Amino acid sequence: MIHKVIRISDNATLATYIHDQSDQGKFQIEKRPAVIIMPGGGYAFLSDTEGEPAALTFLQAGYNTFVLRYSVGDACTYPEILVEVSKAIREVRSHAEEWHTDPDAVVLMGFSAGACLAAMSATQWNTPGLAENLGVRPEEIRPDAAVIAYAPWDNTNTIQHDPKYYNPACARIAKDCTPELDFINYAGPHMPPLFLWHNRYDKFVPAINPVMIAAKMLELDLPFELHIFQGGEHGMSVCNSLSSYNEEGRRLNEENPNVRMWVPMCINWINGLFHI
16 A cells, blocks of 8 residues: 655645555556545544544545545635645646546545535636646546535535534634535536435534535436435544544444445445446
């Protein structure tokens, strides 16, 4: 495995988990999909349970995986945060040959705030001037698919203006209701396919959010898959022993076994999407 950490900005790094290519015949896929994982943490910190555990889980499925540790706290500002995600996509595509990665199968996978960044890229990769400022063509920073785990699509109305869900621990970018965090307003035919999953009684992000974007995808006649699980809670990550780091996490996994099914369903979805 090729494992290294690449600095892509002053505050952001990209860790690689890349399969070694064997010379023992043709038993391996020649060009693997890439999954760029972004942990959550309310833009205030990065949740380790949603970083390497997810990378190792999807590495085992045969993908080349990456963890983007993006700017948080006061350093998390717009448009800089979108630039970091775009740079991560460009980094993976620019090394596609070296890393035996399919440049047309670059998947963003985000959890909570990280899922917001995946949604931001999926809806705003074509922002005027973004690609030009990076010295690339717009399609070079377009994700080919996005996996969105428990993200708000309407930060202003369903999170920040609702005392039931308002989270004072979130960083300023969320508390300021930065318009670009209302991703639903940027949805359009330019979006890639989405895999959406959420828990019905999520205490931080109301379950209406994935329904909102699913309705929009139907309206736009765009491909997506949506799963809303009856049980579980916010922040369950890949729902296995890698991510259940305390008693509460282990209890949630034991009491809600259906939630962990998002992983094999997501793998099937990615494989079908890219004809693997």
